[in-house]
Amino acid sequence: MIDNNKSLMQRIRGAGWGAIVLLFAAGVIFWGGFNWALEMTNTEKFCISCHEMEENVFKEYRNTIHYQNRTGVRATCPDCHVPKEWGPKMIRKIKASREVYGKVMGTISTPEKFAAERLRLAQNEWKRMSANNSQECRNCHNYEYFDYSVQGRRSNKMHQTGFAAGQTCIDCHKGIAHSLPPIEQDIGVGRDAVAPEVLHPPLKQQ
Numbered sequence: 001m002i003d004n005n006k007s008l009m010q011r012i013r014g015a016g017w018g019a020i021v022l023l024f025a026a027g028v029i030f031w032g033g034f035n036w037a038l039e040m041t042n043t044e045k046f047c048i049s050c051h052e053m054e055e056n057v058f059k060e061y062r063n064t065i066h067y068q069n070r071t072g073v074r075a076t077c078p079d080c081h082v083p084k085e086w087g088p089k090m091i092r093k094i095k096a097s098r099e100v101y102g103k104v105m106g107t108i109s110t111p112e113k114f115a116a117e118r119l120r121l122a123q124n125e126w127k128r129m130s131a132n133n134s135q136e137c138r139n140c141h142n143y144e145y146f147d148y149s150v151q152g153r154r155s156n157k158m159h160q161t162g163f164a165a166g167q168t169c170i171d172c173h174k175g176i177a178h179s180l181p182p183i184e185q186d187i188g189v190g191r192d193a194v195a196p197e198v199l200h201p202p203l204k205q206q
Contacts, residue, residue, distance in 0.1 A: 014100035050103055056114045060178045080136050119181040126170055134169035
């Protein structure tokens with residue numbers, strides 16, 4: 001009578017080395033296929049395969065220095081929006097699966113719908129990048145290797161001040177690859193010392 005309580009390893013050994021080799025080969029094929037599919041979704045071609053991205057953010061991106069510059073070095077969609085490390089990459093992929101729902105429901109299927117959702121989408125991405133210390137930016141722009149002597153005076157000062165204050169790239173460079181959404185900004189400050197405007201009475205008609 002066969003012992004139903006045999007461990008899995010005992011059954012595999014009983015099946016012989018042929019079964020072990022087949023299982024190993026199947027594992028390699030599965031892992032290779034999984035990684036191939038993962039990398040296929042990590043390309044610019046895949047990112048802009050839906051018209052929502054191609055007709056909105058991709059058009060903006062093509063007018064920035066990350067798309068075309070004097071060195072010919074480009075930062076593509078996954079370079080900025082997908083972490084390179086395995087764990088964070090998988091977490092990002094799982095969270096990004098919600099975008100499939102948005103695609104099916106047509107959440108941003110027109111420029112008008114996209115404009116209405118732009119601020120929310122941008123804030124989500126800013127929050128994500130701020131939380132991971134702008135890791136995707138720092139894959140290329142590592143401030144530890146900045147040569148401040150060749151930076152402009154303003155950039156030099158702002159970078160050193162920002163890093164000393166614990167800021168990260170996205171805190172200042174929100175509009176570096178895409179247009180900024182319309183946001184409320186308190187630009188002016190009241191000045192008590194400024195004399196009030198003098199109101200002239202209307203001229204009397206002759």
